[in-house]
């Protein structure tokens with residue numbers, strides 16, 4: 001198969017150093033160019049290496065297509081009729097392994113089967129709630145030769161499985177009419193449906209403030225006066241206060257996971273009427289009886305906005321603006337003032353990039369620093385939100401760069417994350433990709449240490465103890481990548497971006513730099529560390545309990 005792909009002049013292929021990285025790059029191709037990324041790997045270890053990358057696509061509903069080689073049917077454990085673990089060399093049941101993280105996975109039995117399955121898989125990956133697919137192809141099928149006529153006949157006869165879902169008619173106004181403190185939450189499902197702009201405009205026309213998840217945030221006009229920011233454990237204070245103070249919350253295409261609602265979802269918007277729209281009815285089932293749940297395809301979001309809202313008199317927006325103007329998010333408290341602040345470092349780095357750059361963020365404190373401080377621009381920012389594996393952003397930047405050769409591509413990554421896929425620096429070198437790598441170097445697993453400081457008396461097991469990093473100067477030298485170290489804000493300001501070649505910028509951060517703001521365990525989402533009192537809810541006409549557990553007692 002590899003030879004057939006290589007010999008096909010119309011296919012461009014890119015060998016990665018690690019299959020995991022290939023799957024992450026394939027995932028990024030859709031996120032940046034709406035084309036389906038395809039990987040191909042050998043059986044056994046090659047196939048299992050794909051799994052972490054496939055999971056990134058699965059949890060964020062990204063289509064990606066994975067093809068794995070498999071041993072000849074005649075050599076397979078099944079053909080022997082004995083329950084052995086393995087018969088052929090490197091035989092592994094990859095289909096069973098990836099079933100929970102793919103929309104469809106199948107080992108094909110013949111070339112006719114393969115042709116049908118390829119077409120069906122492509123359709124499945126890209127329609128409905130999108131996601132990854134995998135086709136496992138035994139050697140004996142790979143060796144079969146087929147004519148072009150064979151393919152043309154299969155293509156002509158192909159009838160994809162019909163999606164028969166029908167949705168009832170709804171109108172956003174029916175839920176928000178007469179609400180005194182309305183709020184719309186926009187999630188990744190609205191982005192996937194391509195309708196975030198439609199809803200933003202409706203909010204504008206009807207003076208409804210809105211917040212977002214991290215997945216939707218980069219696609220919103222972040223300068224919009226009604227946009228309050230992203231919500232959740234690492235969300236913005238103002239956005240979280242709005243959630244906690246609103247009387248009606250309409251969530252559009254957000255999974256409302258526990259990074260948004262905390263481990264105690266009862267404390268999330270506890271006094272609001274909550275309405276959740278999602279394409280996938282299973283996502284709604286988990287929300288429980290305090291939500292009005294509506295299965296709806298948000299790519300048809302225009303159908304929800306037939307009628308303007310009946311206005312209700314309120315000082316809601318004024319109040320939110322007042323709070324927004326007077327409150328500090330607390331990012332300056334991430335470290336001592338004379339040291340390089342991780343939030344300011346991101347902002348300065350971001351300013352060096354082109355206005356339409358593609359920016360990928362990784363996992364850990366570095367991810368929070370990027371998402372919490374990213375300024376409005378036309379830059380496309382994304383991360384593997386649901387799976388969030390360390391090391392994603394480097395290969396994802398490779399995928400983005402391959403799919404968008406005319407755009408500048410940058411990745412932000414922690415010192416720990418960089419070590420997870422460091423081998424891909426060679427892929428960058430092989431294909432001369434001018435990716436900008438910003439290492440947010442705090443010499444440890446910062447997010448884990450912050451957690452251990454709060455709940456494990458500062459014992460840094462496996463995050464500080466047992467952890468170290470190589471000299472990134474020497475690493476960059478070995479891969480023939482330009483390296484520049486930044487210890488101060490001026491060092492960042494003075495960086496010279498070279499559009500022609502890859503560069504690594506090592507941002508030297510304090511090893512104890514914190515994520516601020518952050519919701520600590522057993523708190524409401526509006527009550528974030530560093531604690532500042534809660535002006536954003538103090539105007540409510542009732543007393544808020546101090547602690548989510550008091551809601552259970554009430």
Ligand SMILES: Cc1ncc(C[n+]2csc(CCOP(=O)(O)OP(=O)(O)O)c2C)c(N)n1
Pocket residue numbers: 363364365366367388389390413414415416417418420440442444445446447448
């Ligand atoms: C593959 C993988 N292993 C472990 C984790 C759990 N984890 C999340 S963040 C983190 C530490 C990340 O360290 P670093 O990349 O240096 O980021 P920092 O928090 O210091 O910015 C760990 C171990 C993970 N998300 N992915």
Ligand SMILES: [Mg+2]
Pocket residue numbers: 414415416440441442443444445446
């Ligand atoms: Mg680190």
